[in-house]
Amino acid sequence: MLRLPKFELCTPTTVAEAVALLAESPDAMIVAGGTDLVPNMKHELFTPSRVVSLAQVRELRGICRNADGSLAIGAMTSLAEVAASELVRAQAPALAQACSLVAGPQLRTMGTLGGNVLLDTRCQWYNQTYFWREALGFCMKKDGEVCHVVKGGKNCVAAASNDSAPPLMTLGATLEFASPRGRRAIAIDDFWVADGIFNKKVERDEVLVSIQVPKAPAGxxxxxxxxxxxxxxxxxxxxxxxxxxxxxxxxxxxxxxxxxxxxxxxxxxxxxxxxxxxxxxxxxxxxxxxxxxxxxxxxxxxxxxxxxxxxxxxxxxxxxxxxxxxxxxxxxxxxxxxx
Amino acid sequence: MRGMGEYQLEVNGDTQPVSAPDHWTLLEVLRYRLGLTGSKQGCDKGDCGACTVLVDGKPVLACLTLARASEGRAITTIEGLMPAHLRAGGTGADPLQQAFDRCGALQCGFCQPGMILSARALLDRCPQPSREDMRDALSGNLCRCTGYTQIFEAIESAVAEKLQLQPKLRSWEAQRAAKESTR
Known part of the structure; x- marks a missing residue:
């Protein structure tokens, strides 16, 4: 039996409230569908004192077409909804297909597109219980200093494992974040860094609001x-x-x-x-x-x-x-x- | 108290008061606060599907759901199927449960609550599913005993019963019929 470490759970109903709750606590983390963060917390890879659930934030759900024909997909839209959406299937077939292949049916119902974009990198020496990792002497991504993949390696090489990232890159998608400093948008092509420990250019206090997919040409x-x-x-x-x-x-x-x-x-x-x-x-x-x-x-x-x-x-x-x-x-x- | 929650969950049609720590999963609250031990604790990290429950009619994994984040949603566990069937004017257990029993679709039984709930959600949205639909719908539920064939046959049996169709021969019946025809 795997228990979660103790934390305080907040369930805001608006993005503004979520941003404020996140800013209050220096080690707070966001949980969307929970299919990545919850097992990772059970493995003691993350032990935040506060978890902010976006489950009740309605404004983050749904898919709509903007006036210019681009798609705006709310970060909390489930992977199953993205996979089944007629709009996405018609305008961004690769994205709908990728979402339809993530994990199993229950996990696609729970997991969100925003959560998949922000998925933690994975490694066979990292996604293990505390007991397992301790027995090995830990690794540089969490609690230790060495890399077990590349002997003597100085950089973490844990793998980006989000199925949604490659199609969003081919589609030229943009990510929109909210934080206490306002809103900002970043092209998903510029979002990644070659560091397995944390491979994303996102601040701890930012909330992913939506994924914008530009209109593709007719062919x-x-x-x-x-x-x-x-x-x-x-x-x-x-x-x-x-x-x-x-x-x-x-x-x-x-x-x-x-x-x-x-x-x-x-x-x-x-x-x-x-x-x-x-x-x-x-x-x-x-x-x-x-x-x-x-x-x-x-x-x-x-x-x-x-x-x-x-x-x-x-x-x-x-x-x-x-x-x-x-x-x-x-x-x-x-x-x-x-x- | 910080990190403790007093809230209400709607489980199997009843509103239940819950008092539990914030870091408890829905599975822990169901099993250790509400006494609903039908939902099983298997891998406890989202691989096996033994903890599957329906939230607003859709199958999700209770072991990865934070209990308090499920406030305001309609939760159905395996314990809720028979009462719902009776309320709807039926007799006995849910037809799917009866079909699983009739077809011997279980050995150790550990995966059954999850299997039946995933199958229930499938039949609710698609009354006459193909084998392929069943495979897809149950692909997040692992069974280490039966090899799945009898589970698919049980769903087909429940569909046949509901739609008053002639049920398909089960795998062993088809094999026996083929053997007898060549004799």
Missing amino acids: HRGAYGKLRDRGSIDFPLLGVAVRLDLDAQGAVEHADVVVTALAAQPKRITKLDAILRGQRPGTPEFEAAVAEAAALAHKQCKPLPNIPGDADYRRDMVPVYVKRTLLAASRGEGPVHHV
Whole structure:
């Protein structure tokens, strides 16, 4: 039996109230769906004296289309709602697919999009009970100094494991935060840092309010692929988000691929747009370009043994999943997963 | 007192006063304050689905839900199914519970409360689910005994009973029929 450490629970009903409660206590933490923070607290990875639950803040829920055609998704909208939303499925298919593959049905009902964006990084030496971690002598991410993944390593390499981050990056999403200093917006591309201990540019007193997804062009195609051990419950061993924008003639105008669960931050495959641009899906030239793009992704991705699953296997699956996900996106299909 | 909560939870149609520490999960309050031990404490960290309860009709994990954050929501545990069925004019246990019993869809029984509640939520939103729908709906509930086949057959049996359809042959009946036809 895993008990939670003691804390005081606050249940504000407005964002302003939540911001004030957070500012009052220097070690307060926010809980949204609780599917990440609660197990982590049970493992004594976090022991805040105050927990601010956003469960009763209605203004943070829901999906709507702005006047300019972009989508505003409230941070507390559940992953199940995002996955089922007709608006999201039509305008941001990769995001809907990624949310539909997070964990299992109960966890998607509880877990929120905001919570998934702000998910703590994961590592097989970190997501363990206090007893387990103490027996090992702890690690640099929590309570210790060494890294068990890279012997003698100076930087934490725990893996970004949020399925929603790669599609949001391909979609050019923006995150909106509220704090005692007012509101600010940051592009999700600029949000990450290569530090597994804390891989996000967010202050402790900030509350994620909404995720803004710009309007995609008419020929937009997207898909998400997820490598996992089981068909449910699991975090990704590899996540691949694809964006293909086709022009009026059906040729690729813009291509983007972002992978995750390999290192501390999601990674964009560079120089890929040049390979795919101008190709028409369904032609042999497109298939050859996809194979070339997959080989390029393999060259750029070097996963470490940070999360369960053989690192060599995960690396070998990068080109397989990039290829399958690109092909699925070009046909307007997806999600991609073999279990 | 700081960190202590006095609040009310709506459990199985009744409003229950609760006095518990803030850091208690819904599962702890159900089991150790309200005496509703039907919801099981399995992995206690969101993997196994044994603690599944319905909140506003949707299956969630009680072991990861902070009890006080569930104030104002309608909570249904396995104990609430039969009373709800009786209130709706039925007789005996919930038809799904009867089907699980009829089909031998359990061995040790530990996963059953969660399985039945996930299945109940499925049938409430989709009265005639396919095997694929059942697989998806129960994919967050682990069973280490039955291999799931009898659980799916129990749901099919409950659906057949409700819609007055001819129930499909169960896996062992189909195998026996195939053997006899070749004899």
